[in-house]
Amino acid sequence: MLEPSLLQPHVSLPLDFVRALELDKASLDVEARYKRCATPWQPHLKRTRAVILRSAHLTKKRRKAVIFGAGLLHDIPLAELSELFQTVVLVDVVHSRSCQIQASLFPNVSCLRADVTGTASFLIRARKTGAPLPPIEPDLFKDDESIDLTVSVNLLSQLGCAPAEFLRTSHTPGEIRAFQRHLIESHLTYLRQRPGHSALITDVAWSRRPAPHPQAPTQGRREVLHQVPMPPPDEAWDWLIAPAPESDPHHDLIAHVAAYSDWKESNRILAG
């Protein structure tokens, strides 16, 4: 019998915020799609886990590992991380019940319900007043020098989605677009400033492909990082995120994923 308290995530985020932005609904939607698309998602999930493990092995010390976007756990090599690190923190705005149960099986793994963008403090007020959106500076784990690994897992492109929808009635499309871009840039800067080693896995664009023709070229590529410049990835792959007829009866939907097992080093290359 599992100790019920072990199944509660530690909280640094009010549930009101999660509900107001419908982040709980978004998480359920991803979980439902995962159940329908588990087989076509496997190559992507496997490659994501491999990148996380490769970055874990690049660390010099193995005290704390912090994994952002881990609330569904499909793409996280939990047992291996638990072996490698003294503690592992799974951070997300929502943790599925399955994630909480699996986490509770490892004494050194915990779930932390938190918003990596740090916008919870002002978004609800901004919608009420329509006030300009302030610059943000994510500060989660700000003074924690014991972190030796931080990984952002298939989360970056999502950061602006719920806030954009939430602010649709109070702010102009231009303000919202600028804010979405700012959320992405701030997360990338934050990852660069973490102590220890940082890694990033993210979709960068989506496109369609006529189904069922896996060899056909993809069409209609749409960038999803709001024109934020990215360095060349050390690995890239296609994620068959919505095979027909999941979101289109005649087309597969493909997410183009970029992986950086050493985000700080990739940025040094970009800086030149």
Ligand SMILES: C[S@@+](CC[C@H](N)C(=O)[O-])C[C@H]1O[C@@H](n2cnc3c(N)ncnc32)[C@H](O)[C@@H]1O
């Ligand atoms: C596409 S899912 C990532 C895939 C997931 N790792 C899996 O196992 O399938 C994006 C994750 O980011 C989380 N998320 C979205 N916005 C967030 C935020 N501001 N802070 C923390 N987590 C967030 C969502 O709850 C969701 O679990």
